[in-house]
Amino acid sequence: MSRAPSRLSRYARPLLGLALPLTLALGWELAVWLGWSNGRLVPPPSRVFATIVELARSGELTRHIAATLYRVGLGFVLGVVAGTLLGAIAGYWSLARRLLDPTIQALRAIPSIAWVPLFILWLGIFETSKIALIAVGVFFPVYLGVMGAILSVDRKIVEVGRIFRLSGPAMIRRILLPAVLPAYVVSLRVGLGLGWMFVVAAEFMGASEGLGYLLIDGQQLGKPAQIVAAIVIFAILGKLTDWLIEIATVPLLRWQDAFGRERGGA
Incomplete structure (x- = not known):
């Protein structure tokens, strides 16, 4: 008897997250329908949906989404590999941290748009720079x-590993890796979110396809519905990819006896 309500609540929780955006969308649709706004600059959801359908029927939407997903996916993989390797080296080796970290922290403060002219100069205006x-x-x-x-x-956990005379690889596999995984998953999700933000700046670099191109095209042609449609698709794709990371890493974090897990299962 208790399994049915728990299964129902498990499916109801994701739907609960749709309550706020759907309420806001219906509220704005109603405001335009009642004449409280003409919906010219901020189009109602029905007009945005019609724009998405029109782009999908013409085949443009698939082409733009595929181009953006390719750029985000490849950039995400490269950024994760480099960030993981250098982060592990700097965290595990104090000399490397003293050498690398000040420079990396200084570079981190540079706005994304500031890299654009430099990457265009170095790598050209095509896919590599994006x-x-x-x-x-x-x-x-x-x-x-x-x-x-x-x-x-x-430190106490590391000392336990040393007492049991674990080798370096065993120390990493049995102690450091499980301890680092929760924060690593969070950093992956944050990195993915920034990847979706940076792709907009990347697609401002002379792109002829992609969701960022749709934003620029909508601005230049005075199509607010197309701009909002691109923003909505960005939000949906960003949430879906974040959810995929969350789902993929669940088996790696089953050992956690965390407060959030207990609250989520209540």
């Missing part, structure tokens, strides 16, 4: 998350 810019955005939170997680590992 992917490099996204990788830079992903790199910094992953690097900081990995390094900070290693530095925050409880």
Whole structure:
């Protein structure tokens, strides 16, 4: 008897997250329908939905989404690999941290748009510069998350590993890796979010396709519905990819006896 309500609540929780955006959308649709606003600058959801359907029927939407997903996906992988390696080195080796970290922290403060002219000059205006810019955005939170997680590992746990005479690889596999994983997953999600933000700046670099291109095209042609449609698709894709990371990492974190897990299962 208790399994049915728990299963129902498990499916109801994701739907609860849709309550706020749907309420806001219906409220604005009603406001335009009642004539409280003409909906010219901020189009109602029905007009935005019609724009998305029109773009989908013409095949443009698939092409733009595919281009953006390719850039974000490849930039995310490159940024994660570089951030994980350098973050692990800086966290585990104090000399490397003293050498690398000040420079990386200074570079982290540079706005994303400031990299654009430099990457265009170095890598050209095509895909390589766009992917490099996204990788830079992903790199910094992953690097900081990995390094900070290693530095925050409880010293007592490490001492226990030394007492049991664990080798270096065994120490990493059995102690450091489980201790770092929760913070690492968070840094991946933050890095992915920044990757979606940086792709907009990347697609401002002379792109002829992509959701960022849709934003610019809507601005230049005075199509607010197209601009809002691109923003909505960005939000949906960003949430879906974040959810995929969350789902993929659940088996790695089942050992956690955390407060949030208990509250989520209530």
